[in-house]
Amino acid sequence: MLLPPNNLHSESHFSCPTCRDEGLPARVIAVNKATNMATAQLVDEQRQVALDLVDGVEVGDYLLVHLDMAIAKLNPADVVEA
Amino acid sequence: MKFVDEYRNADIAKSLAAAIERVSGGQPLKIMEVCGGHTHTIYKYGIEDVLPPNIDLIHGPGCPVCVLPMGRLDDAHAMAREPDVIFTTYGDMMRVPGSRGSLLDVKTEGADVRFVYSPLDALKIARTNPAKRVVFFAIGFETTAPSTALTLLRAQAEKVENFAVFCNHVLVVPAIKTLLDAPDLRLDGFIGPGHVSTIIGCEPYRFIAEAYGKPVVVSGFEPLDVMQSVCMIVQQIVAGRSEVENQYTRVVPWHGNAKALEIMARVFELRSDFEWRGLGCIPYSAFKLTAEFAAWDAERLFTPPGLRMDDPKVCQCGEVLRGAIKPWECKVFGTACTPETPIGTCMVSSEGACAAYYNYGRFSLASQRIALREKAAV
Numbered sequence: 001m002l003l004p005p006n007n008l009h010s011e012s013h014f015s016c017p018t019c020r021d022e023g024l025p026a027r028v029i030a031v032n033k034a035t036n037m038a039t040a041q042l043v044d045e046q047r048q049v050a051l052d053l054v055d056g057v058e059v060g061d062y063l064l065v066h067l068d069m070a071i072a073k074l075n076p077a078d079v080v081e082a
Numbered sequence: 083m084k085f086v087d088e089y090r091n092a093d094i095a096k097s098l099a100a101a102i103e104r105v106s107g108g109q110p111l112k113i114m115e116v117c118g119g120h121t122h123t124i125y126k127y128g129i130e131d132v133l134p135p136n137i138d139l140i141h142g143p144g145c146p147v148c149v150l151p152m153g154r155l156d157d158a159h160a161m162a163r164e165p166d167v168i169f170t171t172y173g174d175m176m177r178v179p180g181s182r183g184s185l186l187d188v189k190t191e192g193a194d195v196r197f198v199y200s201p202l203d204a205l206k207i208a209r210t211n212p213a214k215r216v217v218f219f220a221i222g223f224e225t226t227a228p229s230t231a232l233t234l235l236r237a238q239a240e241k242v243e244n245f246a247v248f249c250n251h252v253l254v255v256p257a258i259k260t261l262l263d264a265p266d267l268r269l270d271g272f273i274g275p276g277h278v279s280t281i282i283g284c285e286p287y288r289f290i291a292e293a294y295g296k297p298v299v300v301s302g303f304e305p306l307d308v309m310q311s312v313c314m315i316v317q318q319i320v321a322g323r324s325e326v327e328n329q330y331t332r333v334v335p336w337h338g339n340a341k342a343l344e345i346m347a348r349v350f351e352l353r354s355d356f357e358w359r360g361l362g363c364i365p366y367s368a369f370k371l372t373a374e375f376a377a378w379d380a381e382r383l384f385t386p387p388g389l390r391m392d393d394p395k396v397c398q399c400g401e402v403l404r405g406a407i408k409p410w411e412c413k414v415f416g417t418a419c420t421p422e423t424p425i426g427t428c429m430v431s432s433e434g435a436c437a438a439y440y441n442y443g444r445f446s447l448a449s450q451r452i453a454l455r456e457k458a459a460v
Contacts, residue, residue, distance in 0.1 A: 064333060068199065069232055072333055072339065
């Protein structure tokens with residue numbers, strides 16, 4: 001199981017099952033540049049995630065994922081400092 | 083779990099609480115957390131029990147399920163009952179009561195209602211069921227809206243013509259302004275929504291600080307995030323400042339996500355008004371689809387009743403959403419209205435203040451704190 005890269009509520013999928021107005025942390029496992037989608041490992045599952053809103057995503061990056069869409073790229077170094 | 087633990091450290095929480103007590107000097111302060119995610123954190127981790135008794139956290143209207151009026155639910159049910167329709171929605175929307183039952187009841191009657199994880203999943207259903215009309219029940223604040231927008235852009239690009247969106251996206255800022263203008267609620271500061279701000283940034287809250295003189299701190303969702311945000315708000319109040327600050331810098335960029343704002347601007351436009359449960363009609367507080375996406379707009383493709391329905395008389399969700407009463411002060415809380423048999427929306431979604439309090443808060447020391455406050459007021 002992937003450990004969240006930061007405090008982004010590893011249990012947040014319990015906190016907002018309806019609309020998921022919160023994001024979930026995910027690690028990028030594979031990137032399909034043709035479809036602009038990534039295979040991302042969330043806390044307990046893998047999802048196909050759209051990369052339209054974030055640039056330069058590579059395998060190993062951490063994303064904030066919301067409704068199968070990456071809304072931000074996370075910098076683990078920043079997280080540690082925070 | 084190193085990082086998670088760091089943000090849930092009880093000793094740090096206690097020292098933050100001590101700092102809040104020291105800085106606030108016992109001054110009674112009402113601080114609203116706008117986002118339902120924060121409400122959930124506050125109850126789940128018992129933050130109210132750690133904070134000094136002079137800090138009163140007021141739960142705001144930041145749960146998109148909770149603020150959806152019954153009339154819009156009835157419209158959704160009408161669409162789901164149309165022939166050849168596959169109606170798709172997020173999980174808990176299935177249980178939200180309309181004036182005549184929930185989507186689960188509509189499904190029981192024979193309608194094809196399906197739970198999806200995301201709008202992209204709904205689009206997938208449309209692709210694989212070309213003979214059906216697939217409607218997606220879009221709800222949520224600015225965090226959720228880009229996902230709907232992106233899905234519509236993909237539907238347009240792929241010419242998926244049997245897909246439609248019933249758009250109910252609402253906006254945080256007009257709701258906050260309505261609360262600030264409400265005569266029965268005096269707030270001293272706001273814990274700003276974290277992930278909404280990932281999209282819209284922090285600038286849209288400036289009017290709260292500048293025109294209304296209330297501090298806003300955009301906050302993360304871990305218990306220490308919320309505690310630190312409360313501390314930052316208290317520091318501002320005591321210093322006589324009112325600014326927008328970003329506690330959640332590791333995720334929220336000050337100017338938001340430009341790409342998300344761009345696609346939202348192309349797909350959505352503001353409605354002249356939209357009814358919110360508990361807050362009434364708020365001008366320019368919700369999105370509808372632009373003319374470019376008329377072919378995917380369920381409100382144009384179907385003719386839903388569009389009626390305004392009153393909540394059940396016993397339901398006090400409106401007052402809970404305005405922060406006028408606490409969940410446990412509702413007449414039917416925990417008796418007639420429970421997560422298993424919800425009467426109001428606040429009891430359905432786990433982000434709803436009533437469900438969060440029912441699941442976690444009622445085991446806290448809140449009642450003792452209320453007694454202490456009442457004693458202090460005498």
